Amino acid sequence: MATVTESFVDGESVGAKETYENVDPSNGQVLGEVARGGAEDIDRAVAAARRANRTWRATTPEQRSALLCRLADLIERDVEPLARLESEDTGKPLSQARNDARVCGRYFRFYGHAIDSYYGLSLQLRPDLHAYTRREPHGVTGHIVAWNYPLQLFARGVAPAVATGNCSVVKPADETPRTAVAVAALAREAGFPPGVINVVTGLGPEAGAALSAHPGTDHLGFVGSTRIGALVAASAAERVSPVMLELGGKSAHLVFADADVEKAARVAASAILQNAGQTCSAGSRVLVHESVHAEVVERIAGHFAKVSIGRGLDDPDLGPLVSRKQQDRVRGYVDAVGTGELLAGGAIAEPDGITGGAYFAPTLIDGVDPAAPIAQEEIFGPILTTMRFATEEEAVALANGTDYALLGAVWTRDLSRAHRLAAEIEAGQVYVNTYGAGGGVELPFGGFRKSGYGREKGVEALDAYTATKTVVVQL
Numbered sequence: 001m002a003t004v005t006e007s008f009v010d011g012e013s014v015g016a017k018e019t020y021e022n023v024d025p026s027n028g029q030v031l032g033e034v035a036r037g038g039a040e041d042i043d044r045a046v047a048a049a050r051r052a053n054r055t056w057r058a059t060t061p062e063q064r065s066a067l068l069c070r071l072a073d074l075i076e077r078d079v080e081p082l083a084r085l086e087s088e089d090t091g092k093p094l095s096q097a098r099n100d101a102r103v104c105g106r107y108f109r110f111y112g113h114a115i116d117s118y119y120g121l122s123l124q125l126r127p128d129l130h131a132y133t134r135r136e137p138h139g140v141t142g143h144i145v146a147w148n149y150p151l152q153l154f155a156r157g158v159a160p161a162v163a164t165g166n167c168s169v170v171k172p173a174d175e176t177p178r179t180a181v182a183v184a185a186l187a188r189e190a191g192f193p194p195g196v197i198n199v200v201t202g203l204g205p206e207a208g209a210a211l212s213a214h215p216g217t218d219h220l221g222f223v224g225s226t227r228i229g230a231l232v233a234a235s236a237a238e239r240v241s242p243v244m245l246e247l248g249g250k251s252a253h254l255v256f257a258d259a260d261v262e263k264a265a266r267v268a269a270s271a272i273l274q275n276a277g278q279t280c281s282a283g284s285r286v287l288v289h290e291s292v293h294a295e296v297v298e299r300i301a302g303h304f305a306k307v308s309i310g311r312g313l314d315d316p317d318l319g320p321l322v323s324r325k326q327q328d329r330v331r332g333y334v335d336a337v338g339t340g341e342l343l344a345g346g347a348i349a350e351p352d353g354i355t356g357g358a359y360f361a362p363t364l365i366d367g368v369d370p371a372a373p374i375a376q377e378e379i380f381g382p383i384l385t386t387m388r389f390a391t392e393e394e395a396v397a398l399a400n401g402t403d404y405a406l407l408g409a410v411w412t413r414d415l416s417r418a419h420r421l422a423a424e425i426e427a428g429q430v431y432v433n434t435y436g437a438g439g440g441v442e443l444p445f446g447g448f449r450k451s452g453y454g455r456e457k458g459v460e461a462l463d464a465y466t467a468t469k470t471v472v473v474q475l
C-alpha cells in the first residue's frame with residue numbers, strides 16, 4: 001500500500017478525505033500519496049495555533065531558546081533521513097539535501113540563541129517619564145513556501161516566528177510536503193506544546209488560498225513566484241494583515257577585466273548548477289567585460305561539459321528538475337531563445353537511459369538579446385546566459401535592467417569599484433568576488449521590486465516576526 005503523508009496539526013497526524021500523488025522527479029514514478037488538506041484543515045490548524053499561542057507567547061525567551069536548541073539537536077540527529085526525503089521529493093543531489101538539513105537545524109539553533117539577547121529600547125524622554133518599547137509577537141503566523149529548498153524555507157520562517165512567541169501554520173509546496181511534516185513531528189518530540197508548529201499539506205489554490213485568506217492569522221510569510229505572491233498579498237490586504245514576500249530573481253554576475261576570471265567562471269558555473277538552477281537567488285546572467293568575455297564563456301562551457309547528471313539519491317553534480325512541468329517550462333525558454341549562440345546543452349537529458357525523469361542539460365547561451373524573455377524572466381533551471389559590456393555604466397544598466405532585484409555579484413580587484421557597484425546594484429544582497437546564493441542563516445535576505453519585500457534571516461527576522469509596542473509611564 002502506498003504511504004500517505006499526512007498533515008501535522010495540534011501535535012498529531014491528520015489525514016484528509018482526498019489525497020494527491022507525490023511524484024519522484026528522477027523517474028516519474030509515484031513516491032506515495034499526500035493528504036489534500038483544504039479550508040477545514042486550515043481552520044483547524046489556525047484554531048490550534050491560536051489556542052497554543054495564549055500560553056506560548058507568555059513563555060520566557062529562555063524556555064523557548066531551550067526548545068529551539070533541542071529541536072536543532074534532533075534535526076542534526078536525523079540529517080540523513082531528512083536529507084533522503086528531501087532529495088527524493090525535490091530531485092536535488094543528496095549532498096546538497098544533507099546541507100539543507102543541517103542548515104535547517106542551524107536556523108533553529110541560531111534563533112534559539114538570538115532570542116536570549118533580543119532587547120527593546122529605553123527612551124530617555126524626561127526625568128518624570130519612563131518610556132520603553134516591547135517587541136511583541138504577532139500571534140499566529142502563516143507560512144506558504146516553495147518547493148526548491150523545503151527544509152530551509154520551513155526553518156527560515158518558523159524558527160524566528162516561534163522564537164519570538166508566535167505559533168505557526170505552514171503550507172509546504174505541493175511537490176515537497178514530507179520534510180515539513182517530519183520537522184513538525186520532531187518539534188513535538190523536542191517538547192514543543194501541541195499547536196505551536198502546524199503543517200497542512202495540500203495544493204496551492206486550496207490549502208494555500210485558504211491560509212492566505214484566513215482571518216485568524218496575524219502575519220503571512222510567502223516564498224514563491226511573483227504572480228502567486230501578489231495574489232497572497234492582495235488576500236492579506238483585505239483584512240489588513242502584514243505580509244512578507246520572498247519572490248523570484250534574475251540575478252547577475254558582473255565580471256570586470258581585472259577580475260580573477262578563472263574563479264568567477266568556476267563560481268558562476270557551480271552556482272547555477274546548485275539545485276539545478278532552481279534557486280531564487282541563482283546568478284542566472286553573467287555580464288562580462290568585452291576584453292575577457294571569450295575566456296570567461298569558454299571556461300564556463302568547460303565546467304558544464306564535466307557535469308555528471310543523475311538521480312538525486314546517487315549524488316551527481318546535477319539532479320532532475322522538480323517536475324516534468326518545470327522541465328517543459330525550461331525547455332520552452334530555451335527553444336524560444338531568439339538571438340544568441342548555444343554553447344552547451346540546450347535540451348532535456350536522459351542520464352543512464354532513465355526515462356520519465358525531469359532532467360535538463362546544463363545550458364550556456366551567449367549573446368542573448370537583453371530584452372528577450374530568456375534574459376528577463378526567471379527560468380528556474382540550469383540555464384546561464386552571458387552578455388558582454390564595454391563600460392561600468394553599461395554593466396550596471398544591464399544588471400538593473402529586469403523587473404527583479406534580489407542578488408548581484410561584482411568580480412573585480414578594484415576596491416573602489418566594488419563598493420561603488422555594491423551601492424548601485426539594485427538587490428537585497430551583493431557579493432564581491434564570491435557568490436552566496438542567499439548566503440548563510442546570519443545574513444539578512446530579501447528583495448526589492450518584483451523580488452518582494454521584507455527581510456528574513458539574520459537578527460532582522462526577529463523584527464519581522466514582532467511588532468513594537470511603546471509604553472510610557474508617568475513617574
Ligand code: NAD
Binds near residue numbers: 203226
Ligand atoms: P508558486 O508561487 O507556484 O508556489 C509557492 C507556494 O504557493 C506553494 O506552496 C504553492 O502551493 C502556493 N500557492 C500556489 N497557488 C496559491 C494560491 N492561489 N494561493 C495561495 N498559495 C498558493 O512558486 P513555486 O513554483 O513553488 O516556487 C518557485 C518560485 O519561488 C520561484 O519564483 C522562486 O524564485 C521563488 N522562491 C523565492 C525565494 C526567495 O527567498 N526570494 C526562495 C525560494 C523560491
